[in-house]
Amino acid sequence: MSAWFLAFATLLLLSLAGALWRIWRGPEPADRMMAAQLVGTGGVGVVLLLAAASDWQMLDVALVLALLAAFAAIAFVKAQSVDGSGDPEEDPVSPAAGTDPTTIQPGRAPDAR
Amino acid sequence: MPADIVTLVLCGAGLVFFFAGTAGIIRFPDTLTRLHALTKADNVGLGLLITGLAFQAPDWQSVGKLVLIWAMALIAAGTTAQLVARSALQQQDTSQ
Amino acid sequence: MASSSIFGLCGALLIGMGLYGFITHPHLLRRLLAFNVIGSGIFLLFGATAARLPSAATDPVPQALIITGIVVALAATALGVGLVLAYARVTGRTTLPEDGAPTDPGKPPR
Amino acid sequence: MIDGTASDIAATGFDLVLAAMILGAGLFAVTVRDLFGAVVFFIVYGVFVALAWLRLGALDVALTEAALGAGLTGVLLIGAVARLGRRTGTQGTDALSRRSAFSVRSVSQIATMLVSAAVSVALGWAFLSLSDSDGLRAGVAANLDASGVSNPVTAVLINFRGWDTLLESIVLLAALIGLWSLWRDDDWGRRPGLRQHARADGVLAMFGRLLPPFGLLFGVYMVWVGSSLPGGAFQGGTVLAAVWLLMMMAGLMPPPMVTSARIRAVLIAGPLVFLSVGIIGAFAGGFLGLPPAYAKPLILMIEAALTLSIAATLALLVLGPPGGPAMPSGPGDAP
Numbered sequence: 001m002s003a004w005f006l007a008f009a010t011l012l013l014l015s016l017a018g019a020l021w022r023i024w025r026g027p028e029p030a031d032r033m034m035a036a037q038l039v040g041t042g043g044v045g046v047v048l049l050l051a052a053a054s055d056w057q058m059l060d061v062a063l064v065l066a067l068l069a070a071f072a073a074i075a076f077v078k079a080q081s082v083d084g085s086g087d088p089e090e091d092p093v094s095p096a097a098g099t100d101p102t103t104i105q106p107g108r109a110p111d112a113r
Numbered sequence: 114m115p116a117d118i119v120t121l122v123l124c125g126a127g128l129v130f131f132f133a134g135t136a137g138i139i140r141f142p143d144t145l146t147r148l149h150a151l152t153k154a155d156n157v158g159l160g161l162l163i164t165g166l167a168f169q170a171p172d173w174q175s176v177g178k179l180v181l182i183w184a185m186a187l188i189a190a191g192t193t194a195q196l197v198a199r200s201a202l203q204q205q206d207t208s209q
Numbered sequence: 210m211a212s213s214s215i216f217g218l219c220g221a222l223l224i225g226m227g228l229y230g231f232i233t234h235p236h237l238l239r240r241l242l243a244f245n246v247i248g249s250g251i252f253l254l255f256g257a258t259a260a261r262l263p264s265a266a267t268d269p270v271p272q273a274l275i276i277t278g279i280v281v282a283l284a285a286t287a288l289g290v291g292l293v294l295a296y297a298r299v300t301g302r303t304t305l306p307e308d309g310a311p312t313d314p315g316k317p318p319r
Numbered sequence: 320m321i322d323g324t325a326s327d328i329a330a331t332g333f334d335l336v337l338a339a340m341i342l343g344a345g346l347f348a349v350t351v352r353d354l355f356g357a358v359v360f361f362i363v364y365g366v367f368v369a370l371a372w373l374r375l376g377a378l379d380v381a382l383t384e385a386a387l388g389a390g391l392t393g394v395l396l397i398g399a400v401a402r403l404g405r406r407t408g409t410q411g412t413d414a415l416s417r418r419s420a421f422s423v424r425s426v427s428q429i430a431t432m433l434v435s436a437a438v439s440v441a442l443g444w445a446f447l448s449l450s451d452s453d454g455l456r457a458g459v460a461a462n463l464d465a466s467g468v469s470n471p472v473t474a475v476l477i478n479f480r481g482w483d484t485l486l487e488s489i490v491l492l493a494a495l496i497g498l499w500s501l502w503r504d505d506d507w508g509r510r511p512g513l514r515q516h517a518r519a520d521g522v523l524a525m526f527g528r529l530l531p532p533f534g535l536l537f538g539v540y541m542v543w544v545g546s547s548l549p550g551g552a553f554q555g556g557t558v559l560a561a562v563w564l565l566m567m568m569a570g571l572m573p574p575p576m577v578t579s580a581r582i583r584a585v586l587i588a589g590p591l592v593f594l595s596v597g598i599i600g601a602f603a604g605g606f607l608g609l610p611p612a613y614a615k616p617l618i619l620m621i622e623a624a625l626t627l628s629i630a631a632t633l634a635l636l637v638l639g640p641p642g643g644p645a646m647p648s649g650p651g652d653a654p
Binding site for chain 4 (some may be wrong): 243
């Protein structure tokens, strides 16, 4: 069985090469970030297969990867927001969204692309 | 051994979904469709993989960890897909 | 071919690649990235030498040293990022001045 | 298991593909034009390197690499790119980094390439010509019973090579003090990092509420199992730091004031406990020598304090100097 798991893990790794291509190609930063997300999920899968092939203790590594998978993407959306520390779900135009618009307005003008 | 066969079939099916996700991220025409392809296919693939491997787990703690891993991956993927999509939409709006 | 040989050689190549990037990139953040590639190459090379006996488990002493090293590398990177940000704040640039070019550190805002 | 050779072939194939992916991601992280692309490649590279540590049987290292690579490094570098872009008016690619891409090859660049290749070849040759040695495995295994824990890596970190770990925790503190000393006088008294905010009923805030319980549990679990299985203060501390950062990023709690006495107490708790145990040990036998009878409780005490200090230090290191809309930003900063 462990040969099968290693073969599966190899195939899964190979499929991640497509994600590497997308990170290289872009064109939007969001494309790159989501491709990194794909590598994160695929990496969890590879760790699981390795764990099945050799040592189940490796599951902890997969758990760490899964737990922290979203962190880079969250930092990314924060960096993309108008003042570099917001949340894309905040509505910068209408104050009715329940957020304080004054925290958002100052950074808006110089950063709009 | 029937458990082994179930494992292999489920893991193989999971791999197919992973490859579908990769095909999507390479082939789809724009950011939002690529995002869509990847977050769905990937997590189904991981789920099938985990279900398959659960048949091989040596003890119940490992099965619990496997389920927890999938839960974490789903929560992370759902959150990031929503946030990155919204962020990409805003970037499109401001650039037009 | 054993895992240790493959990843040891991989580490040696990474060190070379990182060195190249470290020398050629003028952008300071890119240099920091290249420096990290060198660092992890060294860790891989070191860890692979510790895993050479296929029968035995990996030697714990190098593992402990590498764990310490990885955490210190992150701390150093964070300090480096802070330095780059401070440098950009003072000069408005992200690269060091070239040799021979007139150095123009500008007037620090504070 | 049925067929040993098939398993060996599959393992070698996997290793070769993984090494190719590591090299590819590393190469792109160094050479790709786009700055943000390079950072993303570096994050991905961290995931692949963690897999390599698994294949080398170094689970403790793999845990550390996964936690730092997947969590903190990404947050740190992406934040750095964004803040640099805001400060210098460039988004990702600037003219100078374009120049150093593959397209231009001056003589000096080719010379650099040759020198780097020579370094790689020399190191590779040195690696291959090393004679196999048992290293320090036997020594560690023989004394493991006296160390108080059954995970040899933890035994080395806290007991046998306690010096290294003590100095390392002080180095972390020194890096943080160095980072803080870069602040402008005006910023002193402000909170580190950007002023974070998020929609209170949004997905981000919900994620920030959902994940921390699991993260805290897992961080403590990492420290606890560290005495017998892979894990320990560094891995647990990194996970806790990431959880804390997430709660700040989700706008659920503000970053701490660096002038607060409480946060400073947490920062020095680890080195302080480690040092005092070492000094008490100096009277009983040798500096940092843990008496075997009390080794286990002492190690757990040191690890608990170290975990808190490492978590706080790493989180504050990643947050970086204060900044945000209140500061003059963009090229206006430049003369």
